[in-house]
Amino acid sequence: MxxxxxxxxxxxxxxxxxxxxxxxxxxxxxxxxxxxxxxPAGPRPPLPQTRDELIARFRLEAERLATTVAEVEALDDAPREAARYLQSLDLSTDVVAWPALSTLPWTQAGINASLRRPEDADLVGITGCFCATAETGSLVLLSGVETPASGALLPETHIAVVPASRVVAAHEDAFALIRAERGELPRAVNFVSGPSRTGDIEQTIVLGAHGPYRVHVIVVRGA
Known part of the structure; x- marks a missing residue:
């Protein structure tokens, strides 16, 4: 709508x-x-600054949120890691992926990737991200024709490809990067912090309540 x-x-x-x-x-x-x-920016706690420190902090915080994290050296290695992850959980390698990821070697990795907007029947969605925040282990996704927001919201399993160069310290840095590179906010900005969850019923945490049951992040060291 x-x-x-x-x-x-x-x-x-x-x-x-x-x-x-x-x-x-x-x-x-x-x-x-x-x-x-x-x-002036508001007060913030001490945060990592170097790339290695940012990646380490991002991984720590993401794993605290029940996100699994793997690292690869190059973007072309991401499909192979995605296939490994899916096969390790006996999940389907039929996926829907962002059109922006069309140049990656999905077929060679054994993944059947449909480059389109997800539908209700799609079980695995693969996205990139605009950036990621080390302080909270969050992914920042900006909606667009090549980067539909539904890729991270509809499927039961969400796999995200995160270039190491796009890991920033905190949310303030993410918004500053959006202003610097985009000038204005897109229609939707989503901060994804681990699998969807709720504790509404008897304060018991249930995963997959309003989105993916599982989130797997592939950090690309050389990107």
Whole structure:
């Protein structure tokens, strides 16, 4: 469902209540960008800085969230690791993958990859990520034609390919990277922190409540 019209109407009412009318002007956008740039960052705990430290912290926090993590040297090694993981759990190697990952050697690794948006019947989804945060072990996914958000939400098993160069320290760094590289937020930004879970019933944690039962991350050292 396209919610763009509803979003525009809500923002228009907010602008009207502020005594401003019409769409935002170049001067308003420039003032907002200047404020974000100059606004001091809030206090943060000490965080790792080097690539090796960031990867180690990301792995530690991700595994605390029940995410499994493997490391490979090159992007072309990712399909083979995905196949190993799926076969180790006796899971299907029929997967749906982001179109953005179309150049990887899926067939050679023994994976039948459909490069499209997931459907309800798809059991395994493979995605990349925009970046990942070491502080919380989270994946940051930006929606788009080549990177559909449903790839990490619908399938029971989610495998994510994470270039080591895209592991940042914290959420603040992730949003700063989005602003620097994209200029504005896409339609959906998802922070994936381990398998879906809930503790609503008798405070008992149940995995796979609202999304994947399992999340496996492939960190690519050379990317």
């Amino acid at each position: 396209d919610t763009s019209a509803a979003r525009r109407n809500i923002l228009a009412r907010i602008r009207s209540a502020q005594g401003r009318h019409g769409t935002s002007t170049d001067a308003e956008r420039a003032a907002a960008d200047d404020y974000v740039t100059r606004h």
